[in-house]
């Protein structure tokens with residue numbers, strides 16, 4: 359059985375988007391610490407992107423809830439919690 363590319367495998371997951379983002383960014387702290395580029399590199403789902411104006415974009419709906427960004431972000435940059443009410447990612451095996 360072929361497993362497929364990472365994008366194909368991630369595409370098998372199901373996402374319940376919930377009502378609102380579970381990730382908030384303090385843009386001033388992100389700029390001051392340069393955290394944006396770090397978060398772009400470490401997130402396996404490509405949630406973060408630094409825009410041309412330096413603002414850190416968050417495509418929170420694609421989050422895999424791995425917690426990596428919260429572990430590596432400088433203090434004060436992110437406010438992160440699990441999606442409320444059972445929303446979020448549902449992994450599909452196989």
Ligand code: SF4
Pocket residue numbers: 400401402403404405420421422423424425426427428
């Ligand atoms: S929890 Fe994981 S998948 Fe979600 S935004 Fe952070 S690094 Fe990306």
